[in-house]
Amino acid sequence: MRKYLLTGMSIAGMAYLSACNQGKAAADKQATPDILAANVDSTVNPAQDYFDFVNGGWIKQNPIPAEYSAWGIGNLVQEELYKRLRLINEQAAEKPGDAISHKIASFWKSGMDSVAINAAGIxxxxxxxxxxxxxxxxxxxxxxxxxxxxxxxxxxxxxxxxxxxxxxxxxxxxxxxxxxxxxxxxxxxxxxxxxxxxxxxxxxxxxxxxxxxxxxxxxxxxxxxxxxxxxxxxxxxxxxxxxxxxxxxxxxxxxxxxxxxxxxxxxxxxxxxxxxxxxxxxxxxxxxxxxxxxxxxxxxxxxxxxxxxxxxxxxxxxxxxLSDTIAATNFAFYNTLLKGQEKQKPRWKRVLDTEEDAIGEALGQLFVKEFFNATAKKRYENMVEDIRGALKTRIENLTWMSDSTKQKALYKLSKITKKVGYPDKWKDFSAMDIKDQSYAQNIKAARQWWHNYSVNKLGKPVDRTEWDMTPQTYNAYYNPSNNEIVLPAGIFTVPGKRDEELDDALVYGYAGASTIGHEITHGFDDEGRQFDAEGNLKSWWTKEDESKFNQRAAVMVRQFDSYVVVDSQHINGKATLGENIADLGGILLGWDAFQHTEQFKKNQPIAGYTPPQRFFMGYSLGWLSHTKKEELARRVLTDVHSPAKFRVNGPFSDVDAFYKVYNVKEGNGMWRADSARVRIW
The missing domain is CATH 1.10.1380.10 (Neutral endopeptidase , domain2)
Structure with a gap:
């Protein structure tokens, strides 16, 4: 998965804000600060610590709220989503319409009835x-x-x-x-x-x-x-x-x-x-x-x-x-001690988080009607093909891979299915027994429904149209068994901005590199490469090519093993290898594709930054966040993703174009000797 900013659970996000700020005058648009320039800490040399340079200004101005263990772009997107989903729930509760609205209303009301929940206790x-x-x-x-x-x-x-x-x-x-x-x-x-x-x-x-x-x-x-x-x-x-x-x-x-x-x-x-x-x-x-x-x-x-x-x-x-007392006791251990969260989110946000897991796709049906349009969908569908073409060229030009393996890699690449925005068909939640009953009973009913839904798949043809994320999710994934990339509408959102306000440099970094290119590269990382074009775990590499891949991947393991995250805890280079390969691959593919755009060719600055600079800034915007030490320590042990800072500084120090754009020299913090840079895709 591309985004993993907060917890092991998928982070819900905001879909394309086609309805946000409609009707504003052109002068108002011009007055909006450039989101990339606004985040910069100009006291930091980008060649020394790029993450601190590009995101440091925002981090200094935005401390982590007490109810969170980390705070960043995923949260900013989430805050916008919370408001819209709350409105959907309140409208359903006030005047439920169809069967889906009735279930949403029942779930919402049961979760918000703190008096009944506390009275019930155990x-x-x-x-x-x-x-x-x-x-x-x-x-x-x-x-x-x-x-x-x-x-x-x-x-x-x-x-x-x-x-x-x-x-x-x-x-x-x-x-x-x-x-x-x-x-x-x-x-x-x-x-x-x-x-x-x-x-x-x-x-x-x-x-x-x-x-x-x-x-x-x-x-x-x-x-x-x-x-x-x-x-x-x-x-x-x-x-x-x-x-x-x-x-x-x-x-x-x-x-x-x-x-x-x-x-x-x-x-x-x-x-x-x-x-x-x-x-x-x-x-x-x-x-x-x-x-x-x-x-x-x-x-x-x-x-x-x-x-x-x-x-x-x-x-x-x-x-x-259960009751506030029981919930707070559990929170004190799993959230405060383990993650550093000082207090719980307000009840309405917690209910929305739980509802997302229970009937998130049902919410998504209502959500996309209002907040995702065909123009944005088409932009990112086209970008997938730009990125696919970039990887095709890179595979064809590899000097370390044999022609035999290249042909199979190219075939697998051509067979990757893209899913953008939202499903073509929706799950049927009619049998989910959510109704006017206790909150705990509604959650249990949802879990039972998902269990039954899963069990019913046995003995039936695989449904390759199914999505495992909701449209409003700020995340994405590659599924090796389906050889597909799934890109929910929410992953493309820049908080407070309409899609048409975003220049290609930002988008090719933010969406093309850190999302689309990242997920496509997962098909060829240390795990994904072991699956063939049809999605089967089956060796399709020559032994020599496999050995060469592993040698190059080992360079990346050593690189990330050397990074200290918190106290004496280092990143686990082997555990995070797949995500690190995907980050690097995504940057290279996004960069290759971006060079074909008119913005790159014209090379006109925006807010004082050139298009190449804005590409790298756009990628880094995807990792705009900071995290409490308790949560960092937990992630080092449990997460296959590197912390945000190292998802920027780590792969950028392996990208030759970054060195040219920012004039990185030996002795700078971002410098790695040419022989120590990772060269895979």
Whole structure:
């Protein structure tokens, strides 16, 4: 994914603002400050630290609000979106029209009814807690865990997706999971920040368990046992970088074979308990050693510990939909301690965030009617083809790749499907049981619907028209199984600007390089290159070409390994390799395509900056943000994206054109010796 500015969740954004500021006079437009020039810190030498130069002025004037762990362009876009989505919800609540409006109104009203939510306290999950209490043996435990897993993610992470080696088939897949901390490193790393989080974790679990009715002493003991159990699972969980190898995380086996390596769980019963009946007797297990450890723990750990573990994951997953006291307690650990957020967003924004996950595409149907037009859609569809053409030329001119692999690469490039703006067909949410009921029940109903929606894909042809993001999302992605790039309307937004106000230099940097070029390059990064034109995990490189690619990629791993983010924590060059390759590739492709524009050829400055300078500034606008230290530390351990600053300074120091445009010399901070620059695409 191209944008990853705030959290592991997709960041909703604002679609093209065709309706914003309509009717303003030309004089008013002229008076609007240039968004690129306005962000500059002129006290910084761009050849020394380009990110601080191009975004530093804005950062100095815009501190991170207390309710956020980071603040940047994604938030600015989000703020505009919040206002418009709130209006859509309030209008639906006041006068619901069709079935979609009724669901939106019901969800909104239930989420905004804080009086009812606080009065209910723990009641929305009482039946689930009673079901846990009623468990008397391991078989009942596993059956209940399978049912509650749909809502809590406890024990493991089953899901349904395309078979990586047969992209025409949907497959049931099992992944590692079941941890309450962000990933396995939080259970073992010894640096000060991670240790602080780990030491605070048992006390947080205990506080949450007390809401379920446990006394303080029982909750303290239960929390200690839960941490020991999760630590056992974490020991057999793979590290972030190791999860990025698609071949190493693909193990197709029968249910019988899974039972041989994890036999203390009846996997056929587990699968059936999840409502899955339509599947061949094969599953794809990502990390078999995790399931062996899970099976061992089911037998070795006391039943009481497992029951308390399920209670913990239940209340943790439901916390945001429960009373203010429960939600605030959960926030204090996961948001304040882990991310540095000082306070929660106001309730209406939190409800909109939850609604985005629940029925975001339904909102999108209403949204695009008002805020995305055909002219903008056409501009970016054309830009995709400009970028595709740039990569075609680069592949043809590669000196390190054989003709055999080149031809296959060119064929794959030609087969990449582009999806721009919004889906041609929308999901049908009519069966989602959102109605006048509690907020927690509506969220649970949405999760159940998404689970059923996913299960229903088994045994059916793959729907290659489907979108996995909503139109209003400030994000984008490349899907290797479909060999497609998906570019929601929101990703092209510059806050407060209409599309026609944006010059090509800005757009080719902001959208062409950091979004379109980035996503196309993902098809040829260290992971994406392992999938063929049809979306199958299948080797199509010669061994010699593969070796040469890996040698060039290793240069980038070393480069990013050397960057210190916070305290003594370095970027994980191997874990972030795919995103770093895509950033660099996107810049090169955007630059190549931009050179064919009239603006580049005329070379007339705007706001004192030349078109080439504005291209690099435009790319950097996409990473306009700053982040609290707590959140930076978390991302280093959990995120496959480098922090924003290094997504600018890192790849730019590998781009020869950047050196020429800004006269970068040896001794400058942005300088890298020619032999140390990354040369892949």
């Amino acid at each position: 009641k929305p999950i009482e039946e689930d807690l009673k079901a846990i209490d009623a468990v008397t043996n391991v078989q009942e435990l596993v059956a209940l865990a399978a049912t509650q897993n749909i809502y809590t993610g406890a024990m493991c992470s089953p899901y349904i997706a395309q078979d990586s080696k047969n992209s025409e088939a949907m497959a049931l897949q099992f992944y590692q999971g079941g941890l309450g901390l962000p990933n396995r490193d939080y259970y073992f790393n010894t640096d000060e920040r991670t240790t602080k989080v780990r030491q605070a974790y048992p006390a947080h679990i205990a506080r949450m368990l007390q809401f379920t009715g446990m006394d303080a002493n029982a909750a303290k003991t239960a929390a200690e046992d839960i941490v020991k159990l999760e630590t056992l699972l974490a020991k057999s969980s793979r590290k972030l970088a190791d999860l990025r190898d698609p071949e190493a995380n693909y193990h197709k086996m029968s249910v019988t074979e899974l039972n041989k390596i994890a036999g203390n769980i009846d996997w056929a019963a587990f699968i059936k308990q999840q409502g899955i009946s339509k599947f061949a007797d094969t599953i794809i297990v990502g990390q078999p050693e995790f399931y062996t450890a899970l099976s061992t723990a089911v037998k070795s750990q006391p039943l009481s510990t497992w029951k308390n573990y399920l209670k913990w994951h239940l209340i943790s997953s439901a916390a945001s939909s």
